[in-house]
Amino acid sequence: MGKEKVQRVRPQLLKGFRDYSPSEQIAREAMLGKVRSAVELMGFLPLQTASLEFAETLLGPHYSSDSLAELFGFTGPDDINMALRYEFTVSLARYVASQPDLALPFRRYQYGNVWRVDKPGPGRFREFMQFDIDIVGTQNLLADAEIIAAMVTIFEHLGVRRFAVRYSSRKLLNGVVEWAGIAPERGPEVMRVIDKLEKQGKDAVLLELGPGREDKSGDKIPGLNLGRTEIAKLEEFLTLAGTQDSDPLAHAQALVGKVEAARVGIEELREIERHLRGMSIEPSEARIDLTIVRGLGYYTGAVFETTLLDLPEFGSVFSGGRYDNLVERFINKPCPGVGSSIGIDRLLAALIELKAVELTTSTSQVIVTTMDRERIGDYLNILHELRQVGIRAEIYSGDTRNLTKQIKYADKVGIPFAVIAGSDEFEAGRVTVKNLVAGRVKGSETADRETWLAAEGIQETIPRSQLIQYLRSRLG
Amino acid sequence: MGKEKVQRVRPQLLKGFRDYSPSEQIAREAMLGKVRSAVELMGFLPLQTASLEFAETLLGPHYSSDSLAELFGFTGPDDINMALRYEFTVSLARYVASQPDLALPFRRYQYGNVWRVDKPGPGRFREFMQFDIDIVGTQNLLADAEIIAAMVTIFEHLGVRRFAVRYSSRKLLNGVVEWAGIAPERGPEVMRVIDKLEKQGKDAVLLELGPGREDKSGDKIPGLNLGRTEIAKLEEFLTLAGTQDSDPLAHAQALVGKVEAARVGIEELREIERHLRGMSIEPSEARIDLTIVRGLGYYTGAVFETTLLDLPEFGSVFSGGRYDNLVERFINKPCPGVGSSIGIDRLLAALIELKAVELTTSTSQVIVTTMDRERIGDYLNILHELRQVGIRAEIYSGDTRNLTKQIKYADKVGIPFAVIAGSDEFEAGRVTVKNLVAGRVKGSETADRETWLAAEGIQETIPRSQLIQYLRSRLG
Structure with a gap:
């Protein structure tokens, strides 16, 4: 059995048929x-x-x-x-x-x-x-x-x-x-x-x-x-x-x-x-x-x-x-x-x-990002907690640790909130929540990035213990 | 174009196929x-x-x-x-x-x-x-x-x-x-x-x-x-x-x-x-x-x-x-x-x-029976009122005025409650509610039928104005 060249099939649909994304x-x-x-x-x-x-x-x-x-x-x-x-x-x-x-x-x-x-x-x-x-x-x-x-x-x-x-x-x-x-x-x-x-x-x-x-x-x-x-x-x-x-x-x-x-x-x-x-x-x-x-x-x-x-x-x-x-x-x-x-x-x-239906691309309301591999257990705890109270959530499970790429994924899927935390935050008992929808709508940034982000509700660092309450009030 | 004998088709399913009742x-x-x-x-x-x-x-x-x-x-x-x-x-x-x-x-x-x-x-x-x-x-x-x-x-x-x-x-x-x-x-x-x-x-x-x-x-x-x-x-x-x-x-x-x-x-x-x-x-x-x-x-x-x-x-x-x-x-x-x-x-x-799913045969929780053709407007008012508050309900829409046959239909479909009223009831501002599930389970009847039915919760005549409240408390 020698190696043969794989013959591919065109990924196409029959005429008159469609997928629903x-x-x-x-x-x-x-x-x-x-x-x-x-x-x-x-x-x-x-x-x-x-x-x-x-x-x-x-x-x-x-x-x-x-x-x-x-x-x-x-x-x-x-x-x-x-x-x-x-x-x-x-x-x-x-x-x-x-x-x-x-x-x-x-x-x-x-x-x-x-x-x-x-x-x-x-x-x-x-x-x-x-x-x-x-x-x-x-x-x-x-x-x-x-x-x-x-x-x-x-x-x-x-x-x-x-x-x-x-x-x-x-x-x-x-x-x-x-x-x-x-x-x-x-x-x-x-x-x-x-x-x-x-x-x-x-x-x-x-x-x-x-x-x-x-x-x-x-x-x-x-x-x-x-x-x-x-x-x-x-x-x-x-x-x-x-x-x-x-x-x-x-x-x-x-x-x-x-x-x-x-x-x-x-x-x-x-x-x-x-x-x-x-x-x-x-x-x-x-x-x-x-x-x-x-x-x-x-x-x-x-x-x-x-x-x-x-x-x-x-x-x-x-x-x-x-x-x-x-x-x-x-x-x-x-x-x-x-x-x-x-x-x-x-x-x-x-x-x-007629705009009588809401078009959403995501079922997740929150993504838990995973920039620090040592903290997977902590991320999973957050994930579990969110789901336990009925907040639809996923953990980033792709192959990169790069936070920017993880956020880009969430943005593409249309997930409205991202939870971000590294060792420093966990040790201080805090997590950061980023509002990706607000961040998308409002483009400009002032000199003092952190203050501006918080003031606009785009990104805030809050006590870990308040995470559920914080998200609930924003998810309505 | 003379009248031809209609050739029938057997109402059957293909082998390996099924309907879901x-x-x-x-x-x-x-x-x-x-x-x-x-x-x-x-x-x-x-x-x-x-x-x-x-x-x-x-x-x-x-x-x-x-x-x-x-x-x-x-x-x-x-x-x-x-x-x-x-x-x-x-x-x-x-x-x-x-x-x-x-x-x-x-x-x-x-x-x-x-x-x-x-x-x-x-x-x-x-x-x-x-x-x-x-x-x-x-x-x-x-x-x-x-x-x-x-x-x-x-x-x-x-x-x-x-x-x-x-x-x-x-x-x-x-x-x-x-x-x-x-x-x-x-x-x-x-x-x-x-x-x-x-x-x-x-x-x-x-x-x-x-x-x-x-x-x-x-x-x-x-x-x-x-x-x-x-x-x-x-x-x-x-x-x-x-x-x-x-x-x-x-x-x-x-x-x-x-x-x-x-x-x-x-x-x-x-x-x-x-x-x-x-x-x-x-x-x-x-x-x-x-x-x-x-x-x-x-x-x-x-x-x-x-x-x-x-x-x-x-x-x-x-x-x-x-x-x-x-x-x-x-x-x-x-x-x-x-x-x-x-x-x-x-x-x-x-x-x-495993009995982990409830088997029901009916979506309607209540049937409004229609024994008196002169009162269709009143029956439809009741129907409308029930649906307005979210009680799943139907009106009997078959071809008989016979109440017993209407109740038999409801029983066969598995509708738990029937609303019954004639001109006398409507004029007195009252309606009768029959619990078909209780009626099915408890077979025997005593001499004083009316009292027994009421005591067992099988059939009660109540003020028309209390109908929604009465049904709600029983439908849970």
Whole structure:
């Protein structure tokens, strides 16, 4: 065995994948902790399902190999086709279908990574974290109200005040489609077009309902080729829906209330609204907005979206709706439900933008420096004492005794305080505490360095016995 | 489009995969929270790396398709060979290699799922959660002591007292191999055999060092065919190592101290021991045990294992060691480090066995029942009030008005208290609180049901205004 030249591997990530550095991960965990405590306050139960599933669980019995490839799907052990989950709903359905004794309604939350072979781009990843809440096994509109309330509560826990949850009803929208004289099976296409209202504007939507249009790059977007009267009626509804009004339902009632589906939708929205008022949720937090549609085909009742008023460009950070039969793919038994989903990474990016999260790079609040190897025992005593009272602390454990380099390390990590002591200090029963944050902010120094440092609170030598008290008062 | 018979999918999990039900997930999150706060108290920084990696990142440049298949590996988008991570160390190395500005030593922790195509069995899964701590970029033995201290601190935070961290040194063991007259390149095989000491006993180990042996099922386990003198020397060391003694290093010094590697190993162990004493960690918590080897080839310094004294059959729940060059696969630059790894799911199983975790099935502490549809507003007021003061609460949001069924739901979920009220109560300004836990434990009832229920604290009707106070005092 001669010595061979080692062949190296490039330290790179797959396209669309990322690492979370400590500072990102600290912020993410803090945010996640608040979201979790908000939904647990409301009695949601954590569920964690497997990351890999049978291909037919995720895609149904008749999937194509193309659709499998969109999911990080592959043929795994025992020649079984499997794929990484791309969302949680199917796994929830599988879980519910396999637990005949589960108490219903099942109020569950799940968070974790999901994987999709989307085209990666800025802010678009192939692995990202999602957080879902659902209440399954009930038609009671209290559940719809609870899901909306959960979205409000989460924002409250996150300290975000300027947001708006807006909701409407697919039943009302189906009624509008009927009222416009459009065949019910065309409903989903119509919804998908109307869903573009906020992003593309009314003119674009009307063109797509009719002959189609060209997008900015000149590409042709095909239209639904609806008739003139049909489009006129939809336009009438959209005009009404877009009007800022304290009671949009009264207008909707006047316009389409004679259609049974619309009437039921309007009644349900009134009930959800009453429930929200009962929970002291104001229209400024959650209000009916009849322009809300949600593009996906499977919603059958309430639909909702949530926008950050100061970051409308982020779109809906939290959205969902009511669906009819969760477990249909697995068992022949009705199981209606309602749920909502947050893109955790997008929400985090938004909170960082809003400065609603504190960005820290360090978990340690204090570093105990170790310039004198003979005094390691004393340094370790200090370390132990700090940790015993709950002060997050580390001892410098790198390979240099050079104090300047040790401080440079602490500074780079972002540790706010350094404890410094040599034999002289220990013998005099004293230690020096350096405030690295203050030292970083205030650059200039006067002639009498020591006095200036102490006066500015940057560096002080104090009795060893007062160390804990001194740090505690400064760490708050 | 005629109506077709829906073809169902069996709601099943892939072999070796599992879901975590709410009660399991509540316990797991609680445990994880304690482990995380323990390591953050020690200044470890969270890192989260991608779940999927290039195949050559995980396996090196010359991997075989067989080794890829052992990792849930596959050819993904853009015809790239990729795999789910099977541990965190390689990803840590990739991260460190790609961050030339990273502050070293880097004290990082990472937890999350890892995937391995092992043969599934009881307690053995193909997806499981691991928790790693490492300090990389340093040769300072303070780092080794910190990793051992982290293991002790984690158990303290988990409320587990009866554990033993035991550690030894690969340098000392290499010295023993040299002293026994065995060629150094045979060291790793020798370590792998000696590692079986605790599980298989000394006789089995001696046979495997020599001609080999038969295992219980009669299968032949090949031996290393070492010479008689070599084996005799190893036996002499193992006898010494197995002796319960307050200072095993003194005996080791006498036996093999003249071999340079052994001498250095002994000195390093003494230094680590001194550091631990400096942190007030007692030998009852972490002690030198020269029988500890760790089977893996890549350790080069300290090695450690952790056993639960009341559950020795669980084996080591937390183990690791020092390694020489983490980033070797990626860049030509030395980066030594030391780390340790916990199998979170195995540890959780152990804690459940030890009754060191509380098993709850519910996040809600209170359910507000809804027997009177006219009073939904009043029920929601109560719900809101409970949540405002931080009492975890839900409103019954299923499809029945039947109170007995609502209570049955609450009982099944495990919610301890139910608030019950109808119009009569509301008009009298009163509500009823039912203690479902007490009601479950105490089965019998006397003739005067009301009095008995109140006396036993199972059901009481109280003024509505005292509800929060009443529940708070009972929820503790």
